[in-house]
Amino acid sequence: MKLRLFSLIFLLSQYSFSQSVLKFVNASSGEPMCGFYSNVYKNGNSFATCGGTNDEGFLKINVYDLDSTATYQLSVNNIKYEPIWKEIDLTKNDTLLIPIHENDYYIGGSKNFIAQGCSSYSFANYEPKEVRSLTELPENINKKVAEYLLKRVGTQNFSDFTLIGGQLIELDEFKKRYPRENPKTAYYLCFSYRNLAAGISMYPSKIELGETGEVIKDIGFPKTDEKVELISLSEIRNIALKDGYFKPDTTQIAMTYFSKSNRLVWKFVNNIFYEDYTSLTENIFYDAHNGGFIRKDSNRSQWIY
Structure with a gap:
């Protein structure tokens, strides 16, 4: 038993060289950030490790096969907080203090607001750089994006848009x-x-x-020169309630875009579960510009255990 334990400790010592510790604190209050999640990358484009903090805000970083010739970066990319991209030295055994600043733009979903997040692409052997500001883009791309957005959504809606996430793919490295x-x-x-x-x-x-800024996929928003006027969340909720499609405690509400009609759409989702181990998902769509009913899609499925 002692021999096995010694062998295990020996093997771990061969492959785990980093014991650096980070402490995450709220920048305003100084309170520790419990359960706060972050990633560590190698050379800016390869995943190294990740983890969440303990009750005191501490995170011990363990990177297996630490490469002394590589650089390592700490990444915090949560829309609730200001992003962090910071090079760290994993050969040191000190504790690095990481202040976390809240994102003034962020307003979470509630009874009064919908707040939908951004999806991202995941690649098994490559981690694209994440961005949260147009200033992180090359100057020529930044200019093209602004020109495109201004033309696409119109001058009266342009200021209502904010970049909240993005991924930059190094095509040569990816290939x-x-x-x-x-x-x-x-x-x-x-x-x-x-x-x-x-x-x-x-x-x-x-x-x-x-790579040169040409548009491959358009934004999901009406192409217009006029200010977009929408039926509010509270109004469309009342309409759906009268139609029997809104259940205050269970119905999910989101917004989407119909490209063929060039319209924003309110979407209500109801999931109904039955005792025979089947379920029904209803997607109900209303025109977000005038509140008109568009259609209801239903999909019945069976639970699998």
Whole structure:
């Protein structure tokens, strides 16, 4: 038993070289951030490790096969907080203090607002750089994005958009790791449309751009020169309530975009579960510009254990 224990300790000592400790604290109050999640990357584009803090805000970083020739970066990318991208020295055994600043833009979902987050793409052997500001883009791409957005959503809606997330793909590096792939998208940029009067805290939509800034995928927002006027969350909720589609405790509400009609749409989702181990999902759509009923899609399925 002692021999096995010694062998295990020996093996771990061969592969785990980093014992650096981080402490995350709220920048305003100084209180420890319990259960706070962050990632560590190698050379800026490879996943190294991740973890959450304990009750006192501490996180011990353990990176296996630590490469002394590589650089390591700490990444915090949570829309609730200001982003962090910081190079760290994992050969040191000191405690590094990481102040966390709240994001003034963030307003969570509630009875009064919908707040939808941004999705991101995950690749098994490659981690694209994440961005949260247009200033992190190359100057020529920044300019093209602004020009495109201004033309696409109109001058009267332009100021209602904020970049809240994005991924930058190094196409040459990506192709080295995936030789059979031939990706065209170099920039995935997620913009949030905000209209607090209509109960919209964050409605996200992505633009995809090529390496030189050419648009590959349009944003999910009406192409218009006029100010977008919408039926508010409270109004559409009352309409759906009268129609029998809104159940205050269970119905999920979101916003989406119908490209064919060039309209924003309120979406109500109801999940109904039955005793025979089947369920029914109802998706009900209303025109967000005038409150008109569009359609109801129903999908019945069976639970699998």
